Amino acid sequence: MKPTLYHCRNARSFRPLWAMEELGLDYELINLPFPPRALHKQYLEINPLGTVPFFTDGRxxxxxxxxxxxxxGRMHGPTDLVVSPDEPAFGSYLNWMYFSDATLTFPQTLVLRYEVLEAKSRRQPQVADDYRLWYSGRLRAVDTHLEHSMWMAADRFTMADIAIGYALLLSTVIPPLENCMTSTCKEYLSRLKARDGFKRAMKRQKETPVV
Structure with a gap:
């Protein structure tokens, strides 16, 4: 079967959507309402977590x-989008891949939930403020790195740029986080958004109907 991605527009599933466009893959995209576990409950039969992304390729x-x-990247290579173990930047590449979600996207989701998505009676301003500061502090590591490099690893565009780039993209669509972005990070995000693969991914998610 062709790769199949269950996705919500602008959610974390944008990372693999973008990756597939960069790789030039033929794939199926299933656009779900957000949050899918509440608005498309049949999805729980496919992914009991009720989260996106959910990806399958039959294997x-x-x-x-x-x-x-x-x-x-590993399954559809060889490609410069991944860094191999014999490259000096392999460890740095892996670190940024894990950092992207565990350290950057995690606090973003708490700000999004407790300052934007929850009903006003359930919002938690202190929680949102604390995690906004957390995100801003962790983002300094990205900013410092980008002061000396165009890309996150191996002096080329890789999956690490997709992973980190999505977190920066998300902060531009969450109003409480917009001011966390430094000029260095904004310039980097502009480079990423200029890529054809990014543009195709944005077009695909926009044009694919929500089920």
Missing amino acids: TKMTESSAICEYL
């Missing part, structure tokens, strides 16, 4: 966005 089933990017 495997995966739910972690950065891991899916790495898998796609």
